[in-house]
Amino acid sequence: MTQSEKSVPVIVVGGGQAGLSMSWYLCQEKVEHIVFEAKTACHSWDDERWDNFCLVTPNWQCALPGHPYKGKDPHGFMVKQEIIDYVKGFVESFNPPLREHTAVTSITRHEDGAYRVAAGGDVWRAQHVVIASGAYQDAVIPGYASAIDSSIYQVHSQDYRNAAQLPKGAVLVVGSGQSGAQIVEDLFLEKRKVHLCVGSAPRVSRFYRGRDVVDWLADMRFYDLTVDNHPLRDGARDKTNHYVTGRNGGHDLDLRLFAKEGVGLHGTLDTIGEDVAHFLPDLKENLDEADKTNSDIKKSIDAYIAREGVDAPMEAPYVPLWEPDANNAPLDLKAAGVTSIVWCIGFRPNYRWIDVPVFNGANKPVWRRGVTDAPGFYFLGLPWLHTWGSGRFSGVSRDAAWLASQITGKDIPVA
Template sequence: MQVSPESQAADQHEVEQRAVVVVGGGQAGLAAAACLQRRGIRPLVLERHRVAHAWEQQRWDSFCLVTPNWQCRLPDFPYDGEDPDGFMGRDEIVAYVRRFAAAIGADVREGVQVERLAQQGGSYVLSTSDGTIEAAHVIVATGGYHTPRRHPQAQRLPASVLQLDARDYRRPDQLPAGAVLVVGSGQSGCQIAEDLFLAGRRVHLSVGSAPRSPRRYRGKDVVDWLDRMGYYSMPISEHPDPRVVRGKTNHYLTGRDGGREIDLRRHASNGMVLHGRLQELGPQRIRFGGDLAASLDQADAVYARIRASIDSYIERAGLEAPEEPPYEPCWHPPAGAGDELDLGGEPLAAVIWCTGYRSDFSWIEVPVFDGSGHPAHDRGVSPSPGLYFLGLPWLHTWGSGRFGGVAEDADHLAETIRLRLQLTDIRHERLECTALLGS
């Protein structure tokens, strides 16, 4: 079928032209917009839902930051509340991000889903639920946690057992009466298990290899010490194990009740039931591995190393700080080669899966991904000119995916884009001069 020149012109007219488009209206995308606007570049920000949607709709009611409020350092918009050493709760985080969006006056379109991103010549075409947009530069700021993971045998559980992913859990009374199994001992798993346990629920926790961290040590919050020691600003190129650090689980601790440690051994001594890594699921029983003791010991070893690194820093810097006794485990799991949970003897009301997320960049049809589906980049700059990523864990530093470090990464990308746009303008001017001289 032939398309008339008039129809072609109409189609082209419907394509919106933009210099820069940012996909994602969370703190990363908004930080990018703020840094670009500092340079006189006004991007279009596309948000699938509403600004701060993930904070508002994918966190439980008692959720709070695990890093102190003073670490919230969005561009020209640091935390300015009355509790810099406290930990903002979910609703406070949402309000902070939305105040930031209003303060920078970014051009944000909410409720717009980007369905496809493809290359066309020297630019990118974004097919969205609100039409087609062509842009010379695109920043993907959708994070790296998109699709929840579950054990491959999850469907074997009885239909009577409610199954939720961590992002769908809200509060203990959301669940039916009865025992709850939380699978995964990263930050979400430990905090959700504790939320249920403190509400008086019977809690089983399947413990994995996640490390744990002190909350306060020798007179300061550990985040304060690590910040002083340069951990949050250390580039991934200087990390001793850069190939695997991006996939490592975060240390578990909590900002709840003013901030404290999570000691699973203490919870176990008070009645929380700890198990090893989940191995097999069935309609009658759930089987766990015999690695619980090793996992707890490994988490404690990381805890001790963090303390030791702070001790060394204090000594090198000649600082005065109160001494603290070494950690002593208050509980040890019984010896054995694993255990089982008999669903006939103790039916479960619910299972909450806190087993991480997969990235899903399948909507991006540009060859910039490695074999595991992760984008290849150098501090967010992809091999495809004009395509960038922001807000990923360890994009450049430990703080890259956090409120404390995303501003620096956003500023780096904004400056990269400014220089590239400037170079493009210079080339256009030269071509125009060449054309004038030749006419």
């Protein structure tokens, strides 16, 4: 260690719920460590969510270590400020060694096996490093967006706040995953004319046979399914989340109902040239596949109910409320009165600051339950790191406890 270096046994990169969960277990075990956060502990919930954002999973699944949900509505869905308060309450519950506004700019591994972490103008030496910065760093916007007429306002979903933020006129929402489908509803409820480019995202019903679908799936131990036992194995990590909402107590997001009530549905966006949007001829296929996924989930619940002899009310099969015609006409944005585009096509991870051999040929990190082949180097908080809940409030505690056990060499139970 050079004179200018500082030393700490463990460094955690990222002060969101994953990094904070890691810190909680390390604090319990009295392991000296530092959590570096480029912004603030709640910034992703505060700065990257729209005003009417709420959880799509019920409150009872909020189970950060030592800090379960204790409110009066376990089967409700926390809204944005409640989520922020929940995370802040977690921070206050154990006072982690958190250094906010301190970005990590590089990590290297030296011949002696230690990691050198540059953060906030200092260089730190650590034997263990946990990357808990998430997988949603770089917002995806296609290259051709720069050629769209500047009179059409463009915003990514992470920067969308509310309908009033957009100029008057129709809105084109690109992408029908969780964010896209919920933003369409947000705009529609504000009486905006909306066009939606429908991709391959699946959907799920909010309630079925008298209960929230999440409650059924929890009883069926779906959330304990590990990625190694998932039918898609590692491919599960690339699947888009099902669209549904917890808004106003929770309900289905049925794109066919949107269409019936006036939302313009189109297939996957192919490109926009000369301010004309061109779509793939896959609208019917995408709607049908989303409905099939929902139907398959219901069938699995039906089988569980029958197998376990559960007394649950019957429910009639879903009947599509609307069918698209064969028209796949392009959309002239200006002729249609479109003055805004909301890009809801996701994010790319950014690990360019990590110079450690833990990535495959596609520059994706390789791990098993968060543990990489580089001794003492770990990932936490990523989708399907180990189970469905790995990137969420519901399962990150289990993953953090596991990694804490790898660091300490002790068997640490999940809090």
